[in-house]
Amino acid sequence: MVRSLHHPSIHDYGRTVPSWWAASAGKGPDAPPLKGTVQAEVAVIGAGVTGLNAALALARAGVSAVVVDAAPLGWGASGRNGGFCCLGSSKRSWQQIIRQFGLAEARRFFNLQAAAIDHVRDVIAEHAIACDKGPPGELIFAHHRHARARLEAEAEMMRDVFRVDALMMSRADLREFGLVTGENRPGLMVPHGFPLHPLKYLHGLARAVLAAGVPVHGESPVTAWTREGARHRLVTPGGEVLADRVAVATAGFTREDLSPAFAGRLLPVLSNIIVTKPIDRAARIAQGFTSRTMCADSRRLLHYFRLLPDGRLLFGARGGISAAPGAEPAMKARLEGDLARMFPAFAGVGVDYFWRGLTDITFDRLPHLGTVEDGSVHYLLGFHGNGLAMGSLGGAMMGARLAGLPVDLPAAISRPLPRFPLSALRQTYLRAAYAAYGLGDRLGR
Numbered sequence: 553m554v555r556s557l558h559h560p561s562i563h564d565y566g567r568t569v570p571s572w573w574a575a576s577a578g579k580g581p582d583a584p585p586l587k588g589t590v591q592a593e594v595a596v597i598g599a600g601v602t603g604l605n606a607a608l609a610l611a612r613a614g615v616s617a618v619v620v621d622a623a624p625l626g627w628g629a630s631g632r633n634g635g636f637c638c639l640g641s642s643k644r645s646w647q648q649i650i651r652q653f654g655l656a657e658a659r660r661f662f663n664l665q666a667a668a669i670d671h672v673r674d675v676i677a678e679h680a681i682a683c684d685k686g687p688p689g690e691l692i693f694a695h696h697r698h699a700r701a702r703l704e705a706e707a708e709m710m711r712d713v714f715r716v717d718a719l720m721m722s723r724a725d726l727r728e729f730g731l732v733t734g735e736n737r738p739g740l741m742v743p744h745g746f747p748l749h750p751l752k753y754l755h756g757l758a759r760a761v762l763a764a765g766v767p768v769h770g771e772s773p774v775t776a777w778t779r780e781g782a783r784h785r786l787v788t789p790g791g792e793v794l795a796d797r798v799a800v801a802t803a804g805f806t807r808e809d810l811s812p813a814f815a816g817r818l819l820p821v822l823s824n825i826i827v828t829k830p831i832d833r834a835a836r837i838a839q840g841f842t843s844r845t846m847c848a849d850s851r852r853l854l855h856y857f858r859l860l861p862d863g864r865l866l867f868g869a870r871g872g873i874s875a876a877p878g879a880e881p882a883m884k885a886r887l888e889g890d891l892a893r894m895f896p897a898f899a900g901v902g903v904d905y906f907w908r909g910l911t912d913i914t915f916d917r918l919p920h921l922g923t924v925e926d927g928s929v930h931y932l933l934g935f936h937g938n939g940l941a942m943g944s945l946g947g948a949m950m951g952a953r954l955a956g957l958p959v960d961l962p963a964a965i966s967r968p969l970p971r972f973p974l975s976a977l978r979q980t981y982l983r984a985a986y987a988a989y990g991l992g993d994r995l996g997r
């Protein structure tokens with residue numbers, strides 16, 4: 553079986569992630585490899601925000617659990633993302649969601665996304681996690697003159713359907729707000745969300761999980777998964793877990809050989825980030841970009857960017873087909889070129905960090921929280937590049953379900969995770985989709 557759709561190096565758990573987060577987070581809690589046989593009611597596979605929030609919910613419900621991760625703590629997407637705690641998790645438009653599930657269900661899905669942000673805020677407060685929270689709100693810049701109408705329709709939908717104070721901001725408004733890019737276009741301000749330091753958040757979560765009595769084992773990839781009667785046996789290089797139930801929280805780093813139940817159901821795609829050297833105040837003022845508000849643009853292959861507390865600019869982009877190390881310089885150069893075009897005043901600042909990672913797309917472009925086999929395997933997968941908030945609340949909901957507690961899920965996320973038709977062709981679909989998105993982005997469609 554194909555173990556990964558991507559170059560194997562992207563799953564090299566020994567390869568350190570050269571991120572600004574890793575350079576600035578400080579030391580995380582110890583998560584030693586699993587040794588020997590451990591028994592628990594629930595085994596959680598994956599120690600990202602999803603798995604750790606599930607573990608916290610299990611501990612709270614008095615259910616014994618153990619978390620195993622293939623890599624050192626913080627290595628996955630949760631420790632290397634852009635730190636945008638924001639709405640999202642699906643790649644469907646709200647119109648499509650309303651058409652498929654109806655207005656009431658669309659509202660429930662929206663409310664879940666908003667609640668996910670509140671959940672992260674609450675977890676941070678409850679466990680006193682110092683993770684450099686930034687100001688509330690997210691600005692989506694129009695990237696093309698045609699994109700403005702799309703954003704206006706989105707603002708109207710948010711106001712009329714979801715009762716959200718979404719606001720179109722003119723170029724003059726944005727100048728006043730300290731959010732001017734070289735593209736000089738209006739944008740949509742959504743009041744939800746806030747930026748944070750993702751690895752500090754993850755370390756804080758892991759400390760809370762450990763304090764609640766749940767062991768967390770890094771460097772412990774599940775290499776075999778069998779059944780022993782009703783129980784699950786998860787084998788790692790140093791040990792094994794025997795568990796009644798399993799939570800799968802492996803997102804974009806899910807390998808094809810983890811379990812046949814998930815093979816062919818996810819399309820892992822790359823997201824890429826550069827972080828500049830600290831930009832001095834004069835250059836930030838010259839650019840007109842002084843706010844720490846998190847921003848993205850309206851491209852399908854979007855850019856996301858924000859100023860960090862020490863004046864660095866984090867600048868990310870979805871895209872890139874090859875995860876091979878040899879393809880990294882070209883992607884870094886592309887990001888640097890885009891940054892220079894969008895922020896002419898920052899062009900010569902210099903880039904200190906470049907890294908990338910995988911996020912997960914599903915065939916129906918929705919996240920899925922469900923069960924497989926005899927109902928003893930629960931999963932939450934499919935974040936479409938936006939899983940910091942949804943993985944956190946969804947993980948807690950998955951933990952609650954594993955503990956037998958009632959959890960009310962919107963229809964949009966509770967249908968079974970579909971398999972991609974002709975799943976061996978997923979990379980081909982991706983190439984075709986990226987070519988179409990690139991063209992659409994250039995034309996403003």
Ligand SMILES: Cc1cc2nc3c(=O)[nH]c(=O)nc-3n(C[C@H](O)[C@H](O)[C@H](O)COP(=O)(O)OP(=O)(O)OC[C@H]3O[C@@H](n4cnc5c(N)ncnc54)[C@H](O)[C@@H]3O)c2cc1C
Pocket residue numbers: 597598599600601602603620621622623627628629630631632633634635636637638772773774775801802803804805806807810822823824825868907908909910911912935936937938939940941943
């Ligand atoms: C570069 C980048 C930028 C992003 N920016 C944002 C952002 O700003 N905001 C946002 O909301 N989302 C963002 N995302 C997406 C977000 O990071 C993810 O959706 C979210 O972190 C998923 O969390 P998770 O816990 O489900 O998975 P992960 O954090 O990816 O954790 C999964 C874990 O499973 C482990 N694993 C895999 N296979 C096995 C195995 N066989 N045995 C044991 N362990 C295994 C992996 O080692 C990994 O640590 C970004 C993603 C990337 C890559």
